[in-house]
Amino acid sequence: MMDVHRSIWTQTNNITSNLNILWAMHEVCPQAHLIKLGTMGEYGTPGLDIPEGFFEVEFRGRRDRLPFPRQPGSFYHLSKVHDSHNTAFACKVFRLRATDVMQGVVFGTHIAEMNVDPRLRSRLDFDQCFGTTINRFCCQAIIHHPLTIYGAGGQRRGYLPLRDVMQCLHLILQNPPADGEYRVINQFDECYSIRELAQLVQDVSRELGYATCQTHYENPRIEAESHHYRPDREQLLQLGYRPHHDVKSEIRIMLNDLAQHAERIAAKRDLLIPDIRWDGSRRKSAALPAVKQHSQ
């Protein structure tokens, strides 16, 4: 969303890489199973429940199973939508098999298998481009910065902890789709609003002794701040997914891991406030013009 150059780079980079893979599979290994990581963000926030890729509808007395229309909210998310369309088509004409994973927002700093060595811990971004909400909130809590809720904070999305992602992708690997099948799987544990997440992070961080508060910040994006959101998540359960549900303990692990890096986060605190605006109307310097600040 920064400018024309980044928009074009993001889309051509994703599309080119994905087309290269599709054609390579077609020419070299047509029996392989492609697991493509898309995002729940491809769907946007329609006024209907969100099925897993396809839905059956009636229109003027006829019924058909159609791809569920995608209405994503950024040029980045659009690049994933383009890849989904290309992949669905390639499955049809090249008879490839693919699982397109509509992944919810992933959070977490390590899984049990990484405990032996802190160098194995996953990368964690907290800037406006790559950092997601829970990452940002946890980093803010660690350095006593208010948790910045964009707009009203009623934006709901699906989330899942890193250890659940590993479990899901493993199940998908073990259960490939049929020849020529383009399968779409929604992958998340539970849905939360931004306000609920801020409250969760505040609760856990206070338990750990941080004096955390929340603030509402002018929304840099153009998105619905209060909307219907009820996506399906049936296929993974059928494949054997057992959600951990324990989001608070996951956040506790994150805060403890991040506490060891509080100085590095504090040194980059400017990154916690966005200066990119979706409508391109202004590029503010990184300051904190809080709409209102309150402690709950």
Added chain:
Amino acid sequence: MMDVHRSIWTQTNNITSNLNILWAMHEVCPQAHLIKLGTMGEYGTPGLDIPEGFFEVEFRGRRDRLPFPRQPGSFYHLSKVHDSHNTAFACKVFRLRATDVMQGVVFGTHIAEMNVDPRLRSRLDFDQCFGTTINRFCCQAIIHHPLTIYGAGGQRRGYLPLRDVMQCLHLILQNPPADGEYRVINQFDECYSIRELAQLVQDVSRELGYATCQTHYENPRIEAESHHYRPDREQLLQLGYRPHHDVKSEIRIMLNDLAQHAERIAAKRDLLIPDIRWDGSRRKSAALPAVKQHSQ
């Protein structure tokens, strides 16, 4: 559909150009009206009637107006779908106005305004990549080549003569959408199957003295050869479009124009037979392995 390089070039070329235009409008002329030429091929051939870009559906007791899902039939058509999605999004976040024209297959060699000078006549392609069905049939008729129907020939599409295209685009120019509106208009006159078109070209060419016959040729594409097809075309009629409907006279004009170039067409007759296969399984040399040949 030729190979990975052409797929990537086609998609990155269209997407890059279109994103450049959207960002340029946003930064320089946000009040301008973008008229983007898409194609009816973006919709593919779903089992439902095809509305103009959007449809209202009920799903699990809730109703919403959604983009009608696109299921195009080639990497080229997918590039237009990607552009449509990017344009719809840009209208939303940048408050641009755009008309996305889902254009049916255009045919014709000149309009009345070009009569004064044959150098004004439009370019005519009859190869497998850029040549459309009526062009190919007319060129085949002129050089006494059988009209090659791909597969069963029940593939239906919307068509419109060149003079109607000029009328429609003029009406769209004169009637721009509102600020921030992404408008989709289906632009065609009538729907024909490939078999019906072959019959029309055969009838007209025989009237002109050509001994034209038809042949069924193994379909190089992967597509439904018999399917539901009932797209809407309401908005252009509301804007004042008056279709000419006289497809036979348009084909007569084409045949007469093309007759002057019979030798050039005959010299390139290899172009009339495709060697690109949608499934990429084989690349045949340009020969005519007719499935069956008959004269009606």
